[in-house]
Amino acid sequence: MSNTLKQTPKPLWKCGKCGGELKRGSVKASYLGNDFEVEELKCLNCGLVLIDEELALGKMFEVEQSLEDK
């Protein structure tokens, strides 16, 4: 995951909201009141962040599970 910065310099996605270019950058993620900074693709123009299905159902879900308490 972390190596994708070097391997894919030009993302295939364009912003669905404004058509702007996406670039990997720091994004604030929050779950159940817990905040974290992660690197993710976001629009240089409007800041919209790309979360694809694989990420949402994979690593993001894994983070959510590890924050769920008893």
Place this chain on the structure above:
Amino acid sequence: MEIIDSTLLSETQSLCPECLRLTSAQRVVKDDKVYLVKRCPEHGEYRTLLWRGNPQWDSWVRPTIPTPPKECFTHVEKGCPFDCGLCEDHYKTTCTALLEVTQRCNLNCRYCFANAGSELDEPSLEVIEGWYKNVLVASGPVNIQLSGGEPTLRNDLPEILDMGRKLGFKFIQLNTNGLRLAEDPIFLSQLKEAGLSSVFLQFDGTEDQIYQSIRGRSLFDLKVKAIGNCGEHGIGVVLVPTLIPGINTHNIGGIIKFALENNPTVRGVHFQPVSYFGRIPQEPSDQDRITLPEVIQAIEEQTDGLIKADNLKPHNGRCSFSGNFNRQLDGSLKPIVNSSCCNGPERADELARKTRTFVARQWSGAEKFSIQAPCSNSWDNLIQQLKTYAFSISGMAFQDVWNVDIERLKNCCIHVVSPEGTLIPFCAYNLTDKQGHSIYRRER
């Protein structure tokens, strides 16, 4: 005993310490303390400290909607706590089932629920298989704790573990004093191979004087060795101090500091305020008890604010608390916020499920951590950071015949499997009258 200037909070039921008769009881407030007051028509009045200081009793609630067990092995005849098995009036399904695989022990402690025994009256593998199967019927593949006596005295412990795993139990923990784990790494590797998830390590402090007082010998170096060996085998360790006023309550911060130094092998600390079982001729005084709010305050004070009282939340009613953290690279602790807790009544079976899931995840061995360069803020690193450096602080107050509250007993989700294969709430199983007579545990 007379209570002056006290206010009635609520009513419940309890037991007479002398004859175990069911009595009505009142929870009353005096100053910053809450007492349980009860009167046996034959043996008189008893007043026992339940709660002292902040967080206040009223603020410490986690209401649950009762959900009876899937399968009841006993029926209600005499009323709680005399029909345990579990019966249909029990509020909560099992979080952890305890299997006492031996009554033998290699220590002779002042404060112990277990009683001594010999190899001859140990349950056979066949009997233990029956216990596992009964747990499956009553509660499903819940978390298992192998206990005793000292379970590592059984050489066939790996077989017992293997059997449990094959029957479908995913999280099996060992409740141990750690002596054999320190001295016999080959045995430990067999336990790991057989599927041991976690060690619930009796750990009363970081000073040998404490072990001398409670366990009769110096044990700190052995505990350190046991933890080291568990770390080498990827087995998670939970430190379990029995807190006794005047003996080790000054060392609460020291225990947490030691635990953090040994994280990620040490997954957390689980404090158990002392309770009084067996033959106790003299009624324990207020000074003989440390209540949950006092433990919580001591945690904040003795860690110099590294852990705040506010980070610790009620778990199972007034029986327990817990707080979860993530240890950062600079040594600080980031509290994991639990906004899903305490926002209204929860179903008891759902709470038990959440507890099982959390315990299995948090108390199992940590994955080896490898930071991935060059991007330190990747999802992979976040996942590893959250999992590997997770750290929990929790505590559970057991009930004895003086402070037993039948409402709390009905809400218990830690169940001991009796020799007959029924499930008995932990405090009901270990409870004795002041002469040491038990309702459920076989006497020797």
